[in-house]
Amino acid sequence: MPRSNHYTGVADDSDAPAVQPVQAGMLLVNLGTPTAPTAAAVRPYLAEFLADPRVIDYPRWRWWPILHGVILRLRPKRSAHAYTRIWDERGSPLRYGSEALAAGLQAELDKQQPGTLRVALAMRYGEPSVAHAIEQLQREGVRRLLVLPLYPQYSATSTGSVIDAVADAFKRLRWPPELRFINDYHDDPGHIGALATSIERWRAAHGSGEKLLLSFHGIPERYVALGDPYAEQCRRTAQLLRERLRLGEDQLLVSFQSRVGRERWLQPYTDATVRRLAAEGVRRLDVACPGFAVDCLETLEEIAMQNRDFFTAAGGETLRYIPALNDAAEQVASLAALVRRHLGGWPEAAA
Numbered sequence: 001m002p003r004s005n006h007y008t009g010v011a012d013d014s015d016a017p018a019v020q021p022v023q024a025g026m027l028l029v030n031l032g033t034p035t036a037p038t039a040a041a042v043r044p045y046l047a048e049f050l051a052d053p054r055v056i057d058y059p060r061w062r063w064w065p066i067l068h069g070v071i072l073r074l075r076p077k078r079s080a081h082a083y084t085r086i087w088d089e090r091g092s093p094l095r096y097g098s099e100a101l102a103a104g105l106q107a108e109l110d111k112q113q114p115g116t117l118r119v120a121l122a123m124r125y126g127e128p129s130v131a132h133a134i135e136q137l138q139r140e141g142v143r144r145l146l147v148l149p150l151y152p153q154y155s156a157t158s159t160g161s162v163i164d165a166v167a168d169a170f171k172r173l174r175w176p177p178e179l180r181f182i183n184d185y186h187d188d189p190g191h192i193g194a195l196a197t198s199i200e201r202w203r204a205a206h207g208s209g210e211k212l213l214l215s216f217h218g219i220p221e222r223y224v225a226l227g228d229p230y231a232e233q234c235r236r237t238a239q240l241l242r243e244r245l246r247l248g249e250d251q252l253l254v255s256f257q258s259r260v261g262r263e264r265w266l267q268p269y270t271d272a273t274v275r276r277l278a279a280e281g282v283r284r285l286d287v288a289c290p291g292f293a294v295d296c297l298e299t300l301e302e303i304a305m306q307n308r309d310f311f312t313a314a315g316g317e318t319l320r321y322i323p324a325l326n327d328a329a330e331q332v333a334s335l336a337a338l339v340r341r342h343l344g345g346w347p348e349a350a351a
């Protein structure tokens with residue numbers, strides 16, 4: 001006999017005994033990824049992503065015919081091919097990497113204070129949706145919710161869109177939980193320390209290239225002109241890392257990747273930068289992507305494969321990609337500390 005949840009009215013038809021309610025919850029949110037590396041699976045994913053007005057802000061009457069008439073006919077096939085290059089027996093790296101990070105964070109927080117904070121994972125596009133994850137947390141008795149989008153730098157196109165999804169989910173709840181948001185952690189000393197440690201460890205094991213390029217996901221320049229703090233936060237992260245790693249301006253460079261469409265995006269572009277460096281005589285280039293908490297298509301395919309090929313075709317010898325923090329102990333520890341700090345004043349979950 002299905003029990004009806006008294007907060008949401010959502011039927012809960014599991015026969016599992018009610019567990020001890022954990023009153024504080026946190027939701028990690030990442031971008032989302034297709035369910036399979038096929039055009040048929042990539043199409044609905046791109047349709048949801050590219051219909052988000054936070055991502056593409058053209059008026060609907062202008063954008064819809066282009067999206068449905070051109071983009072969704074051509075891009076799914078091309079993207080699916082890129083996804084086949086990074087897909088493995090565990091599925092999409094963005095998905096299993098995010099799941100591993102969520103599990104690591106739950107274990108770390110439980111070690112500090114058993115059973116006080118429930119960690120859930122949602123995807124902004126696709127499943128598990130933000131609304132679904134919040135309903136599930138409420139069913140488990142969560143009355144206070146902390147949301148951590150897995151984007152160290154705030155952008156309206158990424159973090160802002162997660163805020164929209166949470167707001168939409170809350171509209172459907174009769175008694176939503178108390179809510180907090182971590183809008184960004186681009187200059188969090190624990191996070192910068194985790195990045196620096198992981199880059200130093202990687203370079204100690206593999207040797208250092210002549211230069212280190214930090215490649216961030218781009219956004220249209222127009223969004224920055226309209227007040228998006230993203231570019232400034234990327235540059236700040238890079239500056240703090242440069243200081244921690246004791247590198248000069250000529251040894252640590254910044255660029256922006258993953259441009260889509262015809263508008264001008266943040267400069268300099270990553271592809272142009274790796275070609276320029278090769279042409280200038282750089283033989284061995286290391287690239288890290290500190291804007292990505294977890295490895296994904298944009299790091300494993302675009303950087304570690306496409307841009308590696310651009311670099312060698314332009315005369316470079318090796319481009320080596322330094323992996324994202326993923327579920328490494330440093331990232332688990334720095335995010336656990338960040339989360340604990342944001343729980344201050346919530347009696348059942350404070351450190």
Ligand SMILES: C=CC1=C(C)c2cc3[nH]c(cc4nc(cc5[nH]c(cc1n2)c(C)c5CCC(=O)O)C(CCC(=O)O)=C4C)c(C)c3C=C
Nearest residue numbers: 031032033034055079094155157158217219260296297298
């Ligand atoms: C078209 C506009 C896009 C904006 C603006 C944008 C901003 C943005 N994206 C990320 C993080 C990720 N993006 C990923 C893939 C991806 N991004 C876009 C477009 C925009 N992103 C597309 C169309 C795609 C899909 C793949 C493709 O067809 O090329 C991913 C990886 C997803 C995966 O499955 O692995 C991430 C992560 C940020 C942080 C951001 C703004 C700062």
Ligand SMILES: [Fe+2]
Nearest residue numbers: 031217258298
């Ligand atoms: Fe993107």
Ligand SMILES: [Fe+2]
Nearest residue numbers: 258297298302
């Ligand atoms: Fe891309």
